Amino acid sequence: MARNTPEIPNASMADIAFLLLTFFLVTTTMPNNRGLSIALPPPPEATPPEDVKIQERNMFKIQINSSDALLVEGEPREDISNLKEEIKEFILNNGRNPASSDNPEKAIVSFKTDRGTSHRRFIELLDIIQGAYYDIYADQAGVTNAKFRDAASDLSIAENKAIYEKGRAGIPLNISIADPSKVGN
């Protein structure tokens, strides 16, 4: 064989690799493509304001003012830990309680904020409302909440689509996010 095999010093390889590793560790940003997904209503001019009569009993009203204080069905509310259960009860009332909704298709959760409401508070409440709906859907489809949301995120798979459609059957996601009132900024 060759008389003198040239050797590359490889003692510093680990150091070089560490250097590169540190570079990628520092510059890396994990892509965050997760969040609360909603569908906006059609453009304002495309839908002329109709006089749709929605019965009071079919509306679950949640309002937040500019100092992030909450009104639920016209009553001031501090503790929101029970709100999710209340919304679920309201949607699935099916006419049992005459003061609550007729059926899930008619039930609307109306969510109104103020221009001065903080985004943090808005997300907190929207999370609760969507959580109530997702819990109902997951129950109906016979899967866990997290599994249902995973399935809903990717409808291109047939199995996911079946779960999604089974969960959504007869219960539309009626969350109405009203234009904020003009008080505050």
Added chain:
Amino acid sequence: MSKFKKKTEVKQDIPTSSMPDVVFMLLFFFMVTTELRKTSIEVRQQIPRATQLRKLMRKGLVANLYIGEPTKVAQFGKEPKIQADDVFIDTKDIIRWVNEQKSKLDEIERDQLTVALKVDKDAKRGIISDVETELRKANARKLLYSALEDNERDKN
């Protein structure tokens, strides 16, 4: 005494010959998962936390809008601003911006564009609802409020 002395002769070296392999493995992991950020974000981004998150599968169909207080307060003031790509834009420019984003997509996929709103916790609803109104006019109606997983409230 001699009994104890014997024990000190145990070899204590940790084998380091596999260290480069381990390091390389980590390196490759980070190289593959890393995503070099194309835009530098000039607004404050403290993303709120939530539990009921949905994931966006097709990254190509997502357009990001960043809203928050500018990081360079001395230069741009304290009022929350909207950043798209590398520039601050006004609410009235949003329709044009949406059309630009749509024109980048294939024709059949244009109505599937999702706008991800990355909004700072302390931004107010006023500016966000202005953006939403413009998005409705621009017919980009799939919206995602970016949020992080909240593990503390995950129990129920």
